[in-house]
Amino acid sequence: MSHFLLGVLGGMGPLATVDLLQKIIEETPADGDRDHAPVVAWNVPQIADRQRALAGSGPSPLPALLAGIEQLNRVGASHILIACNTAHHWYDQMAAASHAPILHIADATTQALRQRPAARIGLIATQGTLDAGWFQRRFAGLGSATLLPRPAEMADWFVPGCYAVKRGELRMGGEFFDRLAAALVSRGAEQLVLACTEVPPGLAAVESSYRALSLDATRALAHAAPCLWIDYRDNNQLHTRLSE
Amino acid sequence: MSHFLLGVLGGMGPLATVDLLQKIIEETPADGDRDHAPVVAWNVPQIADRQRALAGSGPSPLPALLAGIEQLNRVGASHILIACNTAHHWYDQMAAASHAPILHIADATTQALRQRPAARIGLIATQGTLDAGWFQRRFAGLGSATLLPRPAEMADWFVPGCYAVKRGELRMGGEFFDRLAAALVSRGAEQLVLACTEVPPGLAAVESSYRALSLDATRALAHAAPCLWIDYRDNNQLHTRLSE
Missing domain, CATH: 3.40.50.1860 (Rossmann fold)
Incomplete structure (x- = not known):
């Protein structure tokens, strides 16, 4: 892997995404800013309601989910987290469309x-x-x-x-x-x-x-992500190099 | 303007960025998820220390700032906020490199x-x-x-x-x-x-x-951003259309 960038597919809702971002920081042992994982968050709540779609009473969120996955890949996400349990209903379609692997919250x-x-x-x-x-x-x-x-x-x-x-x-x-x-x-x-x-x-x-x-x-997902980051950071001696 | 997407240039530090994202949500009157502004946040803390750079004791953060601005423009940010007061020292260079206008925190x-x-x-x-x-x-x-x-x-x-x-x-x-x-x-x-x-x-x-x-x-910046969003949302009747 040539680089590391966590992509967060959020917006479902926007506050839950902020909660995940906060927990990623809390779950990362750090002496300073640069010990934290690099993250790009797509927090766009203009997406069809997941609960209503699955109940058959509303449109599918899949097009908006795939658009978010595409944008996260475009800016170079190396791993993707989805800040919504219910959206994992469309996990297979998103994983098929994503170059970056998607961690499953379950x-x-x-x-x-x-x-x-x-x-x-x-x-x-x-x-x-x-x-x-x-x-x-x-x-x-x-x-x-x-x-x-x-x-x-x-x-x-x-x-x-x-x-x-x-x-x-x-x-x-x-x-x-x-x-x-x-x-x-x-x-x-x-x-x-x-x-x-x-x-x-x-x-x-x-x-x-x-x-x-x-x-x-959410915290379990937030914990899994920094584990990947810490492995990468320490294997690449980023902790020392960046803290100079 | 054909679309609306707030870009947040963050990572300085990562927690301050989460604080701005939280305050953007708090400052937006909303009945549901889709009334909130669409946001993409570049929360990448692998950037040179701004205080040390300005004190002459460390490298410049400008290359990393410009890389973040480029990525936010790449995914279609229509307006950009910078979640760091000190980084506004390089405001003119970032504004010159950005298609999207950058709100100044001051x-x-x-x-x-x-x-x-x-x-x-x-x-x-x-x-x-x-x-x-x-x-x-x-x-x-x-x-x-x-x-x-x-x-x-x-x-x-x-x-x-x-x-x-x-x-x-x-x-x-x-x-x-x-x-x-x-x-x-x-x-x-x-x-x-x-x-x-x-x-x-x-x-x-x-x-x-x-x-x-x-x-x-931070809250003043968080308040200014939703004001732009609410104008756009209401002018385009997104509130009603998306809440159907």
């Missing part, structure tokens, strides 16, 4: 879960992500059963929580997500996987106590 | 100051920004005198505060900046202008009381 999450075994994992995600089964299959591979939200919990808490965060009403969104987390724990979840990028900023805004039981898929 | 700050008249403004910025005089000249145009940090305050508080934030030690940085703010206020500053992007995250981390007296140049 793979990064599974890697992080290996450190935190649990018999029963509560999964908080959009209906599209739940239906796709990426997370459930990977949890089963780790020997964990998945507890899903009930339809009424999705309609009454998850969906309005997501759209509240997207409107900037983080506390309102967090209160909905906190109720959903409580319901999953009351049904036996020992751990929660927050597999929708709107959820962690919402739960943080209300300082939800369920964060202690939660694995944040 | 112009955005001056615009915001019109709502907050003050006889004496304390200016917190790098030595390079202080020496350049952009802010002082604009404050004089508003009828305000500028109070500058003393050399010992720069050496003992400002510079270590900046590098602490760049290392991720936000509270340590904030404590240094809080002392500097106190010194400027004790000498008669009625208002402070935080004209270095590392300062607002530091002061926020220690919940500094001086934030109430402070105008954050």
